[in-house]
Amino acid sequence: MKAFNKHTGLVAPLDRANVDTDQIIPKQFLKSIHRTGFGDNLFDAWRYLDEGDIGLTPNERQINHTFVLNQPEYQGASILLARRNFGCGSSREHAVWALLEYGFRCVIAPSFADIFLNNCFKNGLLPIVLKEEIIDDLFAQVASGQRLELSVDLPGQAVTRPSGELVQFAIEANRKRAMVEGWDDIGMTLSHSAAIRAFETSHAKVMPWLFVDR
Amino acid sequence: MAPRTLYDKIWDAHVVGARDDGQTMLYIDQQLLHEVTSPQAFEGLALADRKPWRSGANLATPDHNVPTENRSLGIDGITDLVAREQVQTLDRNCKAHGITQFDILDRRQGIVHVVGPEQGATLPGMTIVCGDSHTSTHGAFAALAQGIGTSDVEHVLATQCLVGPKALNFEVWVEGTLPAGVYAKDLILAVIGRIGTAGATGHTMEFRGPAVTALSMEGRMTLCNMSIEAGARAGLVAVDEVTLNYVHGRPFAPKGEHWNQAQSYWHDLHSDAEASFDRRVALDASVLEPQVTWGTSPEMVVGVGGAVPDPDACEDEQQREGYRRALDYMGLSPNQPVTDIHLDRVFIGSCTNSRIEDLRVAAEIARGGHVASPVKQAMVVPGSGLVKAQAEAEGLHQVFLDAGFQWRDPGCSMCLAMNPDKLQVGEHCAATSNRNFEGRQGHGGRTHLVSPATAAAAALAGHFVDVRQR
Numbered sequence A: 001m002k003a004f005n006k007h008t009g010l011v012a013p014l015d016r017a018n019v020d021t022d023q024i025i026p027k028q029f030l031k032s033i034h035r036t037g038f039g040d041n042l043f044d045a046w047r048y049l050d051e052g053d054i055g056l057t058p059n060e061r062q063i064n065h066t067f068v069l070n071q072p073e074y075q076g077a078s079i080l081l082a083r084r085n086f087g088c089g090s091s092r093e094h095a096v097w098a099l100l101e102y103g104f105r106c107v108i109a110p111s112f113a114d115i116f117l118n119n120c121f122k123n124g125l126l127p128i129v130l131k132e133e134i135i136d137d138l139f140a141q142v143a144s145g146q147r148l149e150l151s152v153d154l155p156g157q158a159v160t161r162p163s164g165e166l167v168q169f170a171i172e173a174n175r176k177r178a179m180v181e182g183w184d185d186i187g188m189t190l191s192h193s194a195a196i197r198a199f200e201t202s203h204a205k206v207m208p209w210l211f212v213d214r
Numbered sequence B: 001m002a003p004r005t006l007y008d009k010i011w012d013a014h015v016v017g018a019r020d021d022g023q024t025m026l027y028i029d030q031q032l033l034h035e036v037t038s039p040q041a042f043e044g045l046a047l048a049d050r051k052p053w054r055s056g057a058n059l060a061t062p063d064h065n066v067p068t069e070n071r072s073l074g075i076d077g078i079t080d081l082v083a084r085e086q087v088q089t090l091d092r093n094c095k096a097h098g099i100t101q102f103d104i105l106d107r108r109q110g111i112v113h114v115v116g117p118e119q120g121a122t123l124p125g126m127t128i129v130c131g132d133s134h135t136s137t138h139g140a141f142a143a144l145a146q147g148i149g150t151s152d153v154e155h156v157l158a159t160q161c162l163v164g165p166k167a168l169n170f171e172v173w174v175e176g177t178l179p180a181g182v183y184a185k186d187l188i189l190a191v192i193g194r195i196g197t198a199g200a201t202g203h204t205m206e207f208r209g210p211a212v213t214a215l216s217m218e219g220r221m222t223l224c225n226m227s228i229e230a231g232a233r234a235g236l237v238a239v240d241e242v243t244l245n246y247v248h249g250r251p252f253a254p255k256g257e258h259w260n261q262a263q264s265y266w267h268d269l270h271s272d273a274e275a276s277f278d279r280r281v282a283l284d285a286s287v288l289e290p291q292v293t294w295g296t297s298p299e300m301v302v303g304v305g306g307a308v309p310d311p312d313a314c315e316d317e318q319q320r321e322g323y324r325r326a327l328d329y330m331g332l333s334p335n336q337p338v339t340d341i342h343l344d345r346v347f348i349g350s351c352t353n354s355r356i357e358d359l360r361v362a363a364e365i366a367r368g369g370h371v372a373s374p375v376k377q378a379m380v381v382p383g384s385g386l387v388k389a390q391a392e393a394e395g396l397h398q399v400f401l402d403a404g405f406q407w408r409d410p411g412c413s414m415c416l417a418m419n420p421d422k423l424q425v426g427e428h429c430a431a432t433s434n435r436n437f438e439g440r441q442g443h444g445g446r447t448h449l450v451s452p453a454t455a456a457a458a459a460l461a462g463h464f465v466d467v468r469q470r
């Protein structure tokens, strides 16, 4: 996993609640058997006017200039400001891969859907939950035409606003540690192989019917 | 021991221990695999030179990409070469690792969430994962079934464990009896309408009460299937006679002495009387009417006798904006009666409603009628090859064909339109699937989620009608 420590970046606002993973990366791109190649198709149906498919490059597409990520002032944004229940719907991890590949390192929202949140932690995309009032305030600040840059400090669990004001955020301690360290998730579990094997042996005594060869 | 919920019990029975970083490892009894979310997981394994921990704990079938016509052509029937490669990749990975797969030509192939229960591969008390959010379906069997991303698919393949925090407990208590013409699908849509698509975020949702125990396994699967649309991490229903009768005798179900042992273990798979839930919501089934979604989120739902809401009447500003955007996308006007919504296509299928019981209900309504002429296409897509065979043995396919419906081969089909079955821009579709997101059934397509009965009745009428008044 990509480690996350501190990050300062430009904020792009996506002012819609319940943004689902079908919108983040539409299904036609899920046919790929690779982990990369999704960045150009992030929010595809909103970013382009025509219907996209695997293999089409942005140059061949009709750009939707009204969509926020296509506006000049948000080029290079690396922090996505979003509304409640971001990432609901499908479990597709491609949504997180697309956000990362586009250049986002962090998504700030009042709440996230569970599977999406989990997928973020597995990939080093930092999901930050802030109170609705603060989010409203950040949206208002962006809407007023200000270029908003935020500094995110994961170990310190704080977001610094341009005014210098610090906003603390909560995050599950174990997940934070894993992300700051950028640990190899599978490797860490496998270091407990003996415990897993021991569990399996006793589990097979309790539920032997689960260990019959098919 | 303190009273526990069903979720607590299954969780406790699978905790391996804590990792060095403090996170809990939960043992996974079974992983279901399909072509879309597994290739990168197998690739990851290969890159790290790792092997599956226990190949026998996996079961695979292709479902998202497979065409629903000309199945006898097998892999050659997939004209989209990128999709074909994905299905072939699943074949290759399963062969390489000795994982049981029902491939595209196998008569047991189907939507992974239909196939697992049908084979008896889904059993009470199990922990189940799949790289698909609708894994929650299997909770109908009192199995803890969670949808996961591809990194976790790889993680479970490699370690047989899922790592992460425990969820909270949410009780949905359903009193009363569902009226005739109102089904499990209407019930779960009403729950989502009530609590919203984020209503159960961070929770496992257990469905309880007389209206739930009265449901068949098919109905319970429909409930649990869409618990994810309420934001829940998993859905659950306790074990009872209905569960045992369904499981008994299925190919992978325990046999002989194992059956007796399993039965006595499963007996305890219910929440204790005094168990405490972090949240509760109660509904009365007897006052429900058939539900129809009008917007682009499953929570945007009303009774069939109702009307599309007026955004101006919303107090919450974000909701007002969301409603406006949805009406604009859906091409509907405020206060338009639901029965005035006209349909271009009808889709009966998906892991929510493609089981034999669903097809029986739809066929009963279609019998003797005919799809209305403005409806360009009404398709019935059985959830698996075995559901298809059963329906054909009962003559349901003939009922559908006589009424002008198309009778297709099993797969996800127009639920997410990854295969050739798609809506065109602006078309309205009555669908028995689970998501009405923008573009879900095809670029610019407009989805209305309904029960199989309402979908069939709408196909005959050309617009929504109240099935209770037929």
Ligand code: SF4
Pocket: B063, B064, B111, B112, B113, B132, B134, B350, B351, B352, B411, B412, B415, B416, B433, B434
């Ligand atoms: S039928 Fe639809 S919701 Fe179910 S697994 Fe297939 S694509 Fe997903």
